Each structure stands twice: as structure tokens, then as C-alpha cells.
Amino acid sequence: MSFEPIPSDFYGYENLLSDREKAVLTDLRSYLDAEVRPIVNEHWNRGEFPHHIVKPLADLHLFGMPWEETRPFENSAVFRGWVALELARVDASVATFVGVQNGLAMGSIGLCGSPEQRAEWLPKLASGETIGAFALTEPLSGSDSAQGLRTTAVRDGDNWILNGAKRWIGNATFSDVTIVWAKSLEDGQVKGFLVPTRTAGYCATKIENKMSLRTVQNADVTLENVVVPDSLRLQRANSFRDTAAVLRLTRAEVAWAAVGNSIGAYEAALAYAGERVQFGKPIASHQLVQDLLVKCIGNITASIGMVVRVSQMLDEGIQHDEHSSLAKAYTTARMRETVAYAREILGGNGIVTDYDVARFFADGEAMYSYEGTREMNTLIVGRSITGKAAFV
Known part of the structure; x- marks a missing residue:
């Protein structure tokens, strides 16, 4: 093909x-x-x-x-x-x-x-035979994970004992292993652990009543005296700086996914506009509808240009936190506009999933916030361009 x-x-x-x-x-x-x-x-x-x-x-x-x-x-x-x-x-x-x-x-x-x-x-x-999850965010710690992590890890001979709670952990209701990030009480540094989900004291409960990414099985995870051998401690994760390296790698791909969500909404709206007849002709032939569609494709095209370059920078070894943060902040903001334009084109039909746009519209809200909110990513970029940190 x-x-x-x-x-x-x-x-x-x-x-x-x-x-x-x-x-x-x-x-x-x-x-x-x-x-x-x-x-x-x-x-x-x-x-x-x-x-x-x-x-x-x-x-x-x-x-x-x-x-x-x-x-x-x-x-x-x-x-x-x-x-x-x-x-x-x-x-x-x-x-x-x-x-x-x-x-x-x-x-x-x-x-x-x-x-x-x-x-x-x-x-x-x-192989897909083992499913993984990633547990960083907590009920009381999201954007301040670098400093506010409350889940603890205590060394006990050749083992570590983990206690705490995590929230919004994707895949966690059916994962076989969860990467748990916890603060060591020994040195105050954040460390990562491979925690098999059958381990005693590990419990994952599905978060219900979501309006966004409903298919994703997000969970509240509790850890009560979970014993993990040192062999399952990520050996090269010695501080939050190492955790941030993982997020830098994935944040750019979240920006790409935001563009994909925009395209999904745009393509559904474009197809609908070609079929929906009002005032005796398809609404795609109306000027105001074309204006909305052009705004969508403009946002998408600008966003693709940004994510392509930030990924090229990763291949070249010159991508830094501020580069992926700008891509994530910008593309998700443009996505929010684009899915709203698409929903507007569908009128009342834009709020039912039958036409797909409602799903893209709702899912965009979660993508706008996860992997770092727009505000936090803005502060990362702001620190880079001014040389001054504005974090609380």
C-alpha cells in the first residue's frame, strides 16, 4: 500500500x-x-x-x-x-x-x-504482555511535584518501604507494573521504583465520573508499607532532575498528540460541513463556516511546524526543557481553540459523540492540563528567556 x-x-x-x-x-x-x-x-x-x-x-x-x-x-x-x-x-x-x-x-x-x-x-x-503505569501526581501534589512530593521511601536493608498516595494514574487499574516516584527520607531526593501491582499494600481504584479521556483508566493509587527490593529501584534515578528528563521526553509527544486531537476534530467538522445542508446548500459553502475551517487548519499547520522542529532538536541532542514546554503550552492552547471551532461548526450536533467532535472537544480539556499545565510550562519558558525564575 x-x-x-x-x-x-x-x-x-x-x-x-x-x-x-x-x-x-x-x-x-x-x-x-x-x-x-x-x-x-x-x-x-x-x-x-x-x-x-x-x-x-x-x-x-x-x-x-x-x-x-x-x-x-x-x-x-x-x-x-x-x-x-x-x-x-x-x-x-x-x-x-x-x-x-x-x-x-x-x-x-x-x-x-x-x-x-x-x-x-x-x-x-x-510486547504488550506487560502493561506499565507511571505514578508521579498525588492528591495534594501536581504542579509542585519537584518539591511537594509526599509519597515516601524508607531504606530497610536490601528493601525499600513505600507509603503514600497517587492520583490520575493512567493504566493503573490494569497495569502489571507501576513506576512509583517517591521521596527518600534518607537523602530527601526523589527516586523511582518498579512496583509490581500484585505487591502487598498496593491498591488502585478507578476514578469515576470523568468528562474527558473517559476510555483511559485513571486511578487513585494507595501505597501502604509496600516493600520493594532495591533491585527494583531505578538505579539511575537519583533526584527529580532524572524524573524531569522522562517528562521532557514525553512532553513533546503530548504536544504532537494535541495536534492529532485538533486534526481529528477538524476532519470530522470538515466532513460534516460537506454533508450538512442549510439554506439549500452544504454549510461548507457558507463563508462563516469556511472562516472557522481555515482558523482550524491554520492552528494545525502552525502547531505541526513547531512539533516537527522540537522533535528534530531532540534527534540533534539540543532539545531542552523550555523547548518541549513551549511546544506543549502552545499546541494545547491552539488545540483548545480548534476543537471549539469544530464544535461550533456542528451546532447542536457538536455536543453528542455520534459525530466525533464532542469527544475530541472533551478530551482536549485533559490534554490541556496533563504533562504540565499551560501555566507551569509557561514559567519554564519564562525562566529560560528572562533568566529569572517566577515559580512560587
């Missing part, structure tokens, strides 16, 4: 991909269109995760693309961004699942694990 760029890539950035990358992207699009797109609204409405898609996603080699132990072929950060975009273009919840598995969980091990930990855990997660 030959590669066909999506019309929503108005300036043709996909042409930067290699032929191999284009071929994999084509296979991914075919699978998503045939097997995922038809079921996403049903699962979103019920708040259930489609577990049967995990193995096919693993077979497409979506998990573990950056790491030498699991990399299926040489690939670029731009390609990995396009994968996040394609997933979110169909469903942001599926993109979030992959982001947790591939980015946060495997990224923690890839960046902070010892060679032995990488060799043991990365292949398990890449």
Missing part, C-alpha cells in the same frame, strides 16, 4: 519521514481506521478500555521505538511524534494509553534503569 499524506498536513511535513517510516505509518493508519475508529465512541461513552487492541498495537512495534533493546528499526523523533499524532487523530484516549506505556513507563526504565533493568523490563513492555 502506497503512502498517502493526510490533507490536514497542509504544508506536507510528512515528506520529512523516511520511506520505512512512511510504510509503518501507513500500516498504523490502516489498522486504526479498520479496527479502532469504529469502536472508540462506544468505549468512550461507557468509560471502558478496549483491551483487545493492545496486542495489535504491540505487533505494529509502537512500544519501545527509541530504545536499542526494543527498537524495531532506526527511527526519528519526528516519526515517533507522527505516531502520537495519528493515534490522537483517531482517539486521544488510545494515544494516552500508548503514551503512558511507551513514553512514561518505558521511558522511565530506558532513561533511568540499569542495563540489567532495561534488558529485563523493556522487552516485556514492548
